Amino acid sequence: MGSDTAVHDLVIARYEESLDWVLDVPDAYRVHIYDKGAGPTSTAVRERAETFVSLRNAGRESDTYLTHMLEYGPGTGEFTVFAQADPFEHSPDFLELLTRHADWSDVQALAWCWKEQIGYPPATLLTPERSIVPDLRVRPELFSLSTFQPLEWVDSGAEGIGRGYRQLHRLPEGVNMCAHFLDMCELPDVAELAEQHLVGRHSYGGIFAVRSHLVEKVPARALERLRQAAFGATVHGYFCERLWLHIFGEQFLFPLQLPGAE
Known part of the structure; x- marks a missing residue:
């Protein structure tokens, strides 16, 4: 089971990925594994885990995270880290980052990219000076709350997700889709803040700490509504991923300047 010295929690959303890397997670973390696949798991990994739960394969990692929040609660650790079971594609320095929690903000992005090998984001944006954690690779992405597109490059996948969300909810171009989603999930205060801004910040792969x-x-009602949304249309899971940081208190950027406003 988890170490008696653990002071943080690590929540892992697993499908069929190898979990051997879990044995290298610092002892300061209680490990919670939620398994939606049929991949083999070693006895050593199971013994390292505080929690090992099988879930139905639905709702992407958003459902896994929300299941943990609703059924396990916030835990007693200082930080809770949420990650996919192969975090290294999005966060190549993930294990090292787990040792650097003293450098973290209250809500901390932990990813570097979507898929560096195919240029998502472009290599020109993945440079050392872009990292927000000294000597390690962490780069949150800025994106439009109305188009879902990143600010610095064209992401055709994000464009399709935004278009799909507008069509699903019959929203016209220019509507703040993220504010709409947050309001739908009964987070009115966060939705109001989103409505007053143009830009959000997200961590690829839903890899972050809070x-x-x-x-x-x-x-709890909002967590339930988020989970219901994740079980629904595919695009909703992507909206959860984009908005995790803000759901937990990250500030939106670029206030909307309305005519006549001071």
């Missing part, structure tokens, strides 16, 4: 007491601040 001070555990901030998890407790999100109403």
